[in-house]
Amino acid sequence: MRHRLRDPITGLLFVLPMLVLFLMFRIFPTLAAAGMSLTNWNIGGEWSFTGADNYVRLVNDPNFWSSLRVTLVYTAIYVPLVVLVSLGTALLLNAVVFLRGLFRGILFLPYVTSFVFAGIIWRWIYEFDGLLNGLLAKVELGPVAFMERADLVLPALAVVSCWKGFGYSMLILLAGLKAIPGTYLEAATVDGANAWQRFRSITLPLLKPALFFVLVIETISSFQVFDTIYVMTGGGPAKASYTLIYGIFERGFRFWEFGYAATWGMVLFAVVLVVSLIQRRIVGKEDT
Amino acid sequence: MTLTATRPAARAGRAAAPRRPARGRARRWALYALLSVMSLLTLGPFIAMIIVALSPRGAPTVPVQWPDALTFDNIAQILGASGFAEWTVNSLVYSVVSVVIILLTASMAGYAFAKKRFPGRDAMLWTFIATMMVPFQATLIPLYVLVSDLGGADTFWGLIVPTLANSQAVFLMRQFIMGLPDELFDAAKVDGASELRVYWTIVVPLTKPILATLGVFVFLWHWNDFLWPLVISQSDATRTLTVGLTVLKTEELQWATLMSSAAVSAVPCLVVFFLLQRYLVNSIAMTGLK
Amino acid sequence: MRKATAAGIVAAMSAVIAGCGSGGSGSDKSAVTLWMYPVISDVAKNKTFWDKVEKDFEAANPTIDVTIDQQPWDGRQEKVTTALASRKGFDLVVLGPDQIPQYAQQGTLEPVDDIVAPDKAAYLPNSLTGLTVDGKLYGVPIYQTITAPIYNKKLFEEAGVEKVPETLAELKEAAPKLAAKGVAILDYPGKPDSLNQSFYPILWANGGSVFAPDGKSVTVNNQQGIDSLQLLLDLKAAGGLPENTASKGNDIEGGPLAAGKTAMYHAATALQADQLGAAIGPENVGIGLPLEGTKRVAFGIPGGLVLAKHSEVKDAAKKFAGYLASPEVAAALAKESGFYSARTDVTIPDQSETSKQFARALEYAFPGDTHPKARQVMAMIGAHVQAALIGKEDAKTALDAAAAEANELLASGS
Incomplete structure (x- = not known):
């Protein structure tokens, strides 16, 4: 750290250009939403401050708790899945030279659409007589109604999001891998480190x-x-895929309870913030 | 990031040990086999999309059966829609302007967050990141009221400017600039280079691969963006392609229209991706720096 | 309780930052903006039609400058809501009876009784009641939609059912015969985002109702409600519903009906009938009257032209709305869109055969309960009906639970 330039003004x-944009178009609307969560505001007419009423209602709302649980379970499935898939593909792409550009382009395709x-394509795949059940039937496991089983709907949705989204993380990690000087890895190879050791002690850190x-x-x-x-479930079956953000959408733009929707939004914000801070602690503050 | 703890002593100049060729070849085959399987998984749906887009409207097609005939009618209908050219130009303006400004402002901010010390730096960075966690649906109405009160409804600046506040871009640039060795900046400082010069001659060239990656992402995000362009544009003058194409959709789902518009709107994204491919391939110049 | 002069806290806060926004235009013409939705499915025809409407009206009213913006169905809710919240955007927009009560209750819409008053008797009664809130009319009906059962006649013949089911009882009776051939009789779409084209028509046909007449409680768990859900469960047990019935949507293209795996859909639109025709051959498609329980009821809603309270050109906008509702325009719109006129004094020229068949159901049209909480309650019932269909709850438990949740919501007043 001692080399770091100390120059607060520069x-x-x-940061200034971004800061101005943020204050106006991110921070201000967020504060306004936080303000809305303390009112019974809807789009027109009368409104009043209701203080913490919306938050009390939220705590007593079984829908909120079930959607919080759904969201956390989904996150616990999706995040490891997408990180592993994107890291795996990034490592694969980094290890090959011939046709690398082509493979990278193809693997990135789903992110473009x-x-x-993605939802419609995967509905075909998950259909009762769809592609996946055809395969499962061959090994005498199927058919399985993926969209109707409370225990399977979240993993099934996580797979869809992973398919659609892994290209993004793959490219980031690939750029990260490229930033690792080749000489380090060569040196380790010379020292007799095997692939796993090289990955563990050089690539990963x-x-x-x-x-x-x-x-x-x-x-x-x-x-x-x-x-x-x-697109795929509308929150079903029986609310098994009803997430916090789906609840916010429904409360705001289907039921027009904007104050209450903003309350959900604020709580979602707090939950994500806590989870991210925990992640930061785990990954290690110094390295991040 | 601190490299010191794990950085092995660089042994430049030593040649890599010769590999046993048979094992290397088997390994390479395995890698390509894996990549091919994954590519099929990602490519399959696109082939289905194109087949449906080329199938006669309403006729049975995949996944039920192979279509009896193929036609360009659906694609032609999309391309022939009265606003198509205008929407495409609008989308290009929206995406390209955003890419240029975000790359510039985000890399500047990322550089400051990674390599400068100033009061409130970490708090500011984490506030930036935290705003990503506020769901857009919750802030849509306040943001819209603000922009339309400023006179931004149905204007290009109203469409573009609010979307420039992009935390992901800042965060990404910061993470990568942190990896650049401090010695570089010290050396430049000793040479008496100005701050802007350091940014322009060191930060920008060294982060080219990640700038290219970010450029692709920003382009895609804006090209595919739906909700904000939908609410802020009122007429064809500022309507983007994504929104325009949904105007062609009836209430009932029609495969041919849906898949044709998906195919048509994916083309520019792929063009941009393959244009920037060159920069993505170049490995970061750090190897030369030691 | 305080009255906000601006659009609530948000507008007030942003006004401080923004200062005064856009200025007025200098022209002495009244500029009226209409947001229209692509009700005419052919893009080119849609454009021609609305260009002509604009030109004809402006020719007759030189002091009014009309702009008709085509908006997408996707994101309609967000788009209209943000416009009303910021008090900018449209003067006139087309909305349905499920949206109007809330917007009206929030004081963002202007009553339009005076536009319809001269020809009131000419409108379908249900078109008007569907758009009326607290005794005031908030939408000028410019078209009417309708749903009716569609059948794959061939599948019924092959299963030895000579007459396609026209009542709920016949539906149940015929189910095992089709099941024996591996065909599910009813293409019931259980995806829980709307019940208007799935559970509600069956409930209504059985004489049931979601809300009590006074709107203060929910009655979906009375005997008619339970019978309706039990019918679905019985059908399921008899192999009469598709395997994925609880989660499927009502898309025809790519769905089991088009693939010949299900035999009928009780609440289809005319466009869906045409889509089915394209898949299985038009000669195999039958179109019936709404299935009869204790009565016949079909889901069908009027398209209501609503006037924003924030409009600065209300007189001009009303004039334009009146023009759109006139018999000539209504007839032309009905012809092009395949929808119907909300007026009984309109003859639609050159209707397609499908349209004529669906028109028979018009007299049974019902737009659903116009209740400000109708959507919340529908979401609650939807989740429990789905739970019953996947076998997690029986009919009574499911509807009792839904009613309990809904009654709690109505009692809380929030």
């Missing part, structure tokens, strides 16, 4: 900043999963 000047497209980024971003996106659920 530091601030470099919309969630609606040097990849930490990129990995931490991916972890945080994927956690946030898993808390905000919406389109896949909207």
